[in-house]
Amino acid sequence: MSQRRVIFHIDMNSFYASVEMSYDPTLRGKPLAIAGNVEERRGIIVTSSYEARAKGVKTTMPVWRAKRLCPELLLMKPNHERYRQASRALFELLGSYTPLVQPVSIDEGYLDVTSYLPIKHPYELAKDIQTRIKLELDLPCSIGIAPNKFLAKMASDMKKPNGITILRKRDIKQMLWPLPISEMYGIGRRTVDKWEKRGIKTIGDLANANQLDVQGWFGTNGRKLHDRANGIDDRPVDPEAIYEFKTIGHSTTLKQNTKNMALIERSFESLAESVSKRLKKKEVLARGIQVTIRYHDWKTVTRSQKVTNPIQSSEEIFEVATALFTKAWNQESVRLIGISSYDLIEQQHAYKQLDLFHYKEDMKEEKIANTLKEIHARFGEDILHKGTASTWKSKDESARESGSSFRKDFLEPE
Structure with missing residues (x-):
């Protein structure tokens, strides 16, 4: 028989835009969006204020479409250092309540506050945290209260902005x-x-x-x-979960030691496809790629590179991996090669900076990828393949309750 828990999910509201409004109060009440590239038609919306959302502006929407929906939209480039500082201050504040704080992204995290139950009602505790975040950091947040992480996450999405929702x-x-x-x-x-x-x-x-x-x-x-x-x-x-080094990778031992670049490229293409498939299955993108090279004499080297925008497609992984290989290869015979993706981020937290010449192409690739996925789901993985480098290549988110009801739902054993 296990003790019930009280879990909070803290979700900052329109975090990047809210940080900018805190930094420059003249932005308050105006339709504001943060975009990867603020020039016309040259990026996508990362986040937007609620005033902009009321006009139809949404995350991942191309800038040109957002401007069409909301001509008065104010656009700003991301200031990542400013957001990191705000995030550090947020989690320091949360850590003053309990050591059981798990950040899951720059602007959200879980708290286990079960220990407070005998002395403070969870709704009152959540209200205290929300008020402090607003007073000390000048930032709005929503809080979900539940017996576990999933329900807390769902609850925090139910009332935005500045909501507190109980989901038993x-x-x-x-x-x-x-x-x-x-x-x-x-x-x-x-x-x-x-x-x-x-x-x-x-x-x-x-x-x-x-x-x-x-x-x-x-x-x-x-x-x-x-x-x-x-x-x-x-x-x-x-x-400790945030400190885990997360990676998805594959390697292959070649049938024979080789210097044949065409064979090596085909092997890299197969590895990139395998890594891409696992990234898509886990619904994450990679912000870094590493290649491993083992030579005929068992000497092993690795080379890695951070990428400007998070990637997931086999073509992008292949491109980065082969560039790393070409730069590192000493022209000796190769026995094993590998590709690993690291610094993974969930799809919902990733965004891509689309430029003037590629945003249409990226939208087209999304449709192609979804079509291929549908065909594979209906007829099997072998029915259709993307070509090798020498053939066709697709670019592929309550009211306060009584103390007795909380004790019943959160604390009493099953």
Whole structure:
């Protein structure tokens, strides 16, 4: 019998834009957007103020479209050092409440505040944290309160900006299940169609589906999502998780030692495809690529490079990897090569700076990638392949409750 927990999810509202408004108060109340490149038609929206959102401006929207929807839109380039400083101040403030703080990105994190329950009502504690963040950092946030991380994350999305939402297990049928499956944390935008084709159009549909069927359709991840739709999530708040070195990689031993660049390139192409497939499955992008070269005499070298924009496609991975290889290769025979992606970031936190000459092409590649994925899903992986370098290549987010109800929902054992 385990003790119930009280978990907070802190989600900063329109973080980059809010930091800029704090830095320059004359921006308050105006439609403001942060974009990768602020010049006309040359970037996408990273985040925007709620005034801009009211005009239809959305994250990942091309700048030209945002300006068409909101001609008075103010555009600013990201100031990453300013945002990092604000983030450090935020997590120092959160750390003053409990050591059990797990940052998950620059502007959101989990707190395990179970220890406060005997002495302070969770809603009052959340209100205290929210008020301090506003007074001391001049930044707005929303807070989700729940018995586990998944429900806390979903709760923080329910009332923005400046919301505090309580989501207890006994409330999930009314508050969680009616939401469309696309709003469920953990289900990527690209996979929504697959869920809907199985008849799963709401979170409630998933919760009430047969778990074995869901696992058969979507594997282990499907089973985990089925549990979470039913309010089950035992993951701890782990302060060390952010320091883990996350990487996805593959290597291959060549059939024979070789200096044949065409053969080496074909092997790199296959490795890039494997790494890309795993990145897409985990719905993450890489901000760094590393190659490994082992020579015929077993001497092994590695070379790595950070990329300007997070990448996921096999073509981009291949391009960076082969450039690293070409620069590092000493012209001796090669026995093994490998590609690793590192400094991974979830798709929802990644953005790409599209320039004037590539934004249309990138939109086209997205359609091609989705078409290929659909064909593979329907007819199998072998039905259609992208060509090698010498043939065709596709570029591929309550009211206060009584203390007794909280004790029942969060503290009493199952």
